Amino acid sequence: MARTSLSGFPEWLPDGRIVEQFVLDHLRRTFELHGFAGIETRAVETLEELEKKGETSKEIYVLDRLQALKEAEAGRGRPSEHRLGLHFDLTVPFARYVVEHANDLDFPFKRYQIQKVWRGERPQEGRFREFTQADIDVVGAGTLPFHYEVDLPLVMAEALNALPLPPVRVLVNNRKVVQGVCESIGVSDVEAALRGLDKLDKIGAEGVREELAEASISAAQAGVLLAMAGIRTGDPREVRARVEALDLDGPTDLLATGLDELCALLETAGERMPGAVVADLKIARGLDYYTGSVYESEIEGHEDLGSICSGGRYDSLAHEGSRTYPGVGLSIGVSRLVSRMLSVPLVRATRSVPSAVLVAVVDEADRARSERAASALRARGIPADVAPSAVKFGRQIRHADRRGIPFVWFPGADGQADSVKDIRSGEQAEADAAAWRPPAEDLWPRVEAAK
Amino acid sequence: MARTSLSGFPEWLPDGRIVEQFVLDHLRRTFELHGFAGIETRAVETLEELEKKGETSKEIYVLDRLQALKEAEAGRGRPSEHRLGLHFDLTVPFARYVVEHANDLDFPFKRYQIQKVWRGERPQEGRFREFTQADIDVVGAGTLPFHYEVDLPLVMAEALNALPLPPVRVLVNNRKVVQGVCESIGVSDVEAALRGLDKLDKIGAEGVREELAEASISAAQAGVLLAMAGIRTGDPREVRARVEALDLDGPTDLLATGLDELCALLETAGERMPGAVVADLKIARGLDYYTGSVYESEIEGHEDLGSICSGGRYDSLAHEGSRTYPGVGLSIGVSRLVSRMLSVPLVRATRSVPSAVLVAVVDEADRARSERAASALRARGIPADVAPSAVKFGRQIRHADRRGIPFVWFPGADGQADSVKDIRSGEQAEADAAAWRPPAEDLWPRVEAAK
Known part of the structure; x- marks a missing residue:
């Protein structure tokens, strides 16, 4: 991990x-x-401030500008006096x-x-x-x-x-x-x-x-x-x-x-x-x-x-x-x-990405249709991604599956309804991006006790 | 600011x-x-990695352990070879x-x-x-x-x-x-x-x-x-x-x-x-x-x-x-x-602290009553603080006012109801910490356009 x-x-x-x-x-x-x-x-304090607390001061990381170090090495200048360290x-x-x-x-x-x-x-x-x-x-x-x-x-x-x-x-x-x-x-x-x-x-x-x-x-x-x-x-x-x-x-x-x-x-x-x-x-x-x-x-x-x-x-x-x-x-x-x-x-974590939905792309020339569906979902607070390319649906579903995205959205052709598939159960149903919601427990990745 | x-x-x-x-x-x-x-x-990368991107490499902060520097100065050891810098x-x-x-x-x-x-x-x-x-x-x-x-x-x-x-x-x-x-x-x-x-x-x-x-x-x-x-x-x-x-x-x-x-x-x-x-x-x-x-x-x-x-x-x-x-x-x-x-x-920001409510303390011996009211509010997602001490109510209200906390809660004596005061309007009403809610726009500090 x-x-x-x-x-x-x-x-x-x-x-x-x-x-x-x-x-x-x-x-x-x-x-x-x-x-x-x-x-x-x-993130930084002066060494003077940091060294007041004796116990941990030996573990301080000191900062120097690389350029100043190089100039000092070349004999053209000296390291800054006002030295800084990262807080511990x-x-x-x-x-x-x-x-x-x-x-x-x-x-x-x-x-x-x-x-x-x-x-x-x-x-x-x-x-x-x-x-x-x-x-x-x-x-x-x-x-x-x-x-x-x-x-x-x-x-x-x-x-x-x-x-x-x-x-x-x-x-x-x-x-x-x-x-x-x-x-x-x-x-x-x-x-x-x-x-x-x-x-x-x-x-x-x-x-x-x-x-x-x-x-x-x-x-x-x-x-x-x-x-x-x-x-x-x-x-x-x-x-x-x-x-x-x-x-x-x-x-x-x-x-x-x-x-x-x-x-x-x-x-x-x-x-x-x-x-x-x-x-x-x-x-x-x-x-x-x-x-x-x-x-x-x-x-x-x-x-x-x-x-x-x-x-x-x-x-x-x-x-x-x-x-x-x-x-x-x-x-x-x-x-x-x-x-x-x-x-x-x-x-x-129940998944490795924020998206609850992957919107499939039917045809690269029609990516705008998928983007519109994704926008409608996001506008209602539903995290959604759009498939990277219009490959076969099986590969688009695998893209979602590998990341733990539970739903794949299929934009309908002109005049036809969109549909959404729960890829865990295989259930698929007609859906409207302006109204559909995933179950609350699927909306965002959750952190659950490991079995 | x-x-x-x-x-x-x-x-x-x-x-x-x-x-x-x-x-x-x-x-x-x-x-x-x-x-x-x-x-x-x-926060750190090796200098080798950082210096690959020429343009900004002159601005790198280099890290050294203070202890290693001191040992090097005293002639007992040398600065580490694997040098680290903060990412830019x-x-x-x-x-x-x-x-x-x-x-x-x-x-x-x-x-x-x-x-x-x-x-x-x-x-x-x-x-x-x-x-x-x-x-x-x-x-x-x-x-x-x-x-x-x-x-x-x-x-x-x-x-x-x-x-x-x-x-x-x-x-x-x-x-x-x-x-x-x-x-x-x-x-x-x-x-x-x-x-x-x-x-x-x-x-x-x-x-x-x-x-x-x-x-x-x-x-x-x-x-x-x-x-x-x-x-x-x-x-x-x-x-x-x-x-x-x-x-x-x-x-x-x-x-x-x-x-x-x-x-x-x-x-x-x-x-x-x-x-x-x-x-x-x-x-x-x-x-x-x-x-x-x-x-x-x-x-x-x-x-x-x-x-x-x-x-x-x-x-x-x-x-x-x-x-x-x-x-x-x-x-x-x-x-x-x-x-x-x-x-x-x-x-x-509409206020400088998260709290929507300051719960007043009537008597230091009875602080537990105020804590119970605050707990009941927090359990329902309402950010609440309890007054630092049981001074006069006027001073407790000023404590809220200075921080922009809109509501002050007064726990009732035994058998009496609590009440809550909107210190902006001065309106005060009986309230139950298990049921009362502030208006949504007062729940958390908001960021609004400056006039």
């Missing part, structure tokens, strides 16, 4: 693109129904956009953004170097109410669970809970604790204990952290009881706040979308830069795919002078999701 | 993006109604896609492709360095019937003329006519003749005469070429009569073929879309690589914008070994078009 002559740059055949477009259209519609405004930012996520550009256009935006500003991003991963890693992300964020000027930390993961859970996929769960944790537990047991190097816990799935509890020991975290402290990391439940009372049962040296205010937030999130999510959101206290990725809730996700039966939707709360998505813009957002890895949908396959 | 902190990289505010998205959706729908399958290609049009990538996936495609293959492209123009030229193109092409395996040279410009004329723009005309010429005229009057350096004629609008007839003289084209020959370039009409009989009236040394077979094609195109276009297509024999751009029909376009009253839709017929869009893939296609410069629509302005 996917062919990649350049490793890491996926490309779909037309029927794969129908599936991808279906996913993109569905996400866009869900985001718009929830009031998110669509924006696009330029949609958060850095969004933060820049918010600051740059702050005077023209209304806050809180809810936006969605669906664009390609690029990461110059080493070729051997077999990861995507170009892929599409679909992000939603809400950003406030100065303040942002907590309820958005509940609302946004539910928008994503709704979006993903309406796709033809096994159930998708959003997993949540809260920076304040983890940091509060660390504080209460005397672990001051929170980042080291997070780095250790983040490896739990890979190296197991024993491995994590060793890692933590190297960071001068005692066995007793490690025991509490691992007990915390074992808490996974959608029930807010259970979360609260199990955190309170940890061997803590008295809970801190930070822990109390974090626990209230986490439980409020689970409570509301449980009312609005039962089963969609689960607390998972071993989530540590992102906790170094998020300041409140953090989100990951998993598709039932496809846990190996990793999190295809992640995000969290920032107290300062962006700032300019004394103005700060707190935000909360999540990002879907669309290419990774679509790649899995196509490779299993979980879904298939 | 457009802010560009980086010169040449346009970015729109949310209401500008609504206009751009409207144009993109409209183009996509038109292309799909005509049976074109959508594809996307990766959608034709080069499409040709590569066709060859690469030939075994998985059905020919003739009709595709549309709407993507960003990048050109590393010198900053001072004030031209876009990132912009969106919308292309349609049909490509055959070995052969491609002439009628596609008629069909494709009509698809574009239909697409553009349904937008809120002044009338758009497609201008056509034919390589065979121009080359045939050259042959018949003994001009062997056809490229020089084309280069000269291409400057007619800039330097006038006298200037062109001087240019042609430098290429050893005689005054008499130049006179014929300029007379030819003066032919502009939608009437095929007039085209034929005026070409035949040129002072030719006997028409050649090539000229006869070209004239037949050009007249057939005008004839059919005149029947299917009167007035949309006009022959303009001074069009010379692209004639060096196209082999049959060539297309440009103009928007009435916006001729200064140049051609926003251009293309032509290739006898060999791509080839591999002895297989050739003839094609015909056109490309719309979407960013240039949208930029003009927004800057005049020719259009405006």
Whole structure:
């Protein structure tokens, strides 16, 4: 389904693109129904802007004008100073956009953004170097109410669970809970604790204990952290009881706040979308830069795919002078999701072209008659193609069949009615291009669960 | 409307993006109604592939991994050999896609492709360095019937003329006519003749005469070429009569073929879309690589914008070994078009957010009630947002008003009905979120002609 002559740059055949477009259209519609405004930012940012986010900056693709490089090589000039790179996520550009256009935006500003991003991963890693992300964020000027930390993961859970996929769960944790537990047991190097816990799935509890020991975290402290990391439940009372049962040296205010937030999130999510959101206290990725809730996700039966939707709360998505813009957002890895949908396959497109109808051509000299029929269908919203040449009808029908076009239209000779044939059943009937409609399920290609 | 902190990289505010998205959706729908399958290609191609098309190769943006550059600078490694650049049009990538996936495609293959492209123009030229193109092409395996040279410009004329723009005309010429005229009057350096004629609008007839003289084209020959370039009409009989009236040394077979094609195109276009297509024999751009029909376009009253839709017929869009893939296609410069629509302005969006309804929040403790009303609306396809906080209703209404949201929804207290207010008229009425609908024209933001 996917062919990649350049490793890491996926490309779909037309029927794969129908599936991808279906996913993109569905996400866009869900985001718009929830009031998110669509924006696009330029593909490039200055290196200065990109390098602010340390973690991924090593994967930046830098741009140079070929002409400037050639001139520099020939000693006639030098590479431009104002160096540009391709964005590697949609958060850095969004933060820049918010600051740059702050005077023209209304806050809180809810936006969605669906664009390609690029990461110059080493070729051997077999990861995507170009892929599409679909992000939603809400950003406030100065303040942002907590309820958005509940609302946004539910928008994503709704979006993903309406796709033809096994159930998708959003997993949540809260920076304040983890940091509060660390504080209460005397672990001051929170980042080291997070780095250790983040490896739990890979190296197991024993491995994590060793890692933590190297960071001068005692066995007793490690025991509490691992007990915390074992808490996974959608029930807010259970979360609260199990955190309170940890061997803590008295809970801190930070822990109390974090626990209230986490439980409020689970409570509301449980009312609005039962089963969609689960607390998972071993989530540590992102906790170094998020300041409140953090989100990951998993598709039932496809846990190996990793999190295809992640995000969290920032107290300062962006700032300019004394103005700060707190935000909360999540990002879907669309290419990774679509790649899995196509490779299993979980879904298939009912055809590889938009056309519901192929209008046959009886005689090349009379192509205009076929074009008129096609125009009449299109004017009524029915996608229609006209046969490339007036070969035998059998070959024209095969042209439709190969592409999955369900109907072939035969223009009648002067004074005679047109007719339309369902090439799946073989049924043929007289029809008028100004009145006939295909069944609704045949109008456009559909994406259906693969058998 | 457009802010560009980086010169040449346009970015729109949310209401500008609504206009751009409207144009993109409209183009996509038109292309799909005509049976074109959508594809996307990766943003990068190898430099080898990009440099095959000489004309624009000087504008290529080359990519390098920042990490590789740093390692090279530190003397630990060297820049990668397999160098990549961003595509500067959608034709080069499409040709590569066709060859690469030939075994998985059905020919003739009709595709549309709407993507960003990048050109590393010198900053001072004030031209876009990132912009969106919308292309349609049909490509055959070995052969491609002439009628596609008629069909494709009509698809574009239909697409553009349904937008809120002044009338758009497609201008056509034919390589065979121009080359045939050259042959018949003994001009062997056809490229020089084309280069000269291409400057007619800039330097006038006298200037062109001087240019042609430098290429050893005689005054008499130049006179014929300029007379030819003066032919502009939608009437095929007039085209034929005026070409035949040129002072030719006997028409050649090539000229006869070209004239037949050009007249057939005008004839059919005149029947299917009167007035949309006009022959303009001074069009010379692209004639060096196209082999049959060539297309440009103009928007009435916006001729200064140049051609926003251009293309032509290739006898060999791509080839591999002895297989050739003839094609015909056109490309719309979407960013240039949208930029003009927004800057005049020719259009405006009726609001800057998708929401038709803002659901007010009476009391923060009762936010769930507002969320339930919003969910009920969304479930019926009505875009709805919920107020950020339970401030005074006046402020909640202002929140809607600033964004152009026409309706504010007030959830009723227990046992009382909800109500909805049209904040433009001030009318308020009881309403049920499971039944109420906004007027169709208020459901989604619309793009309307600016007053």
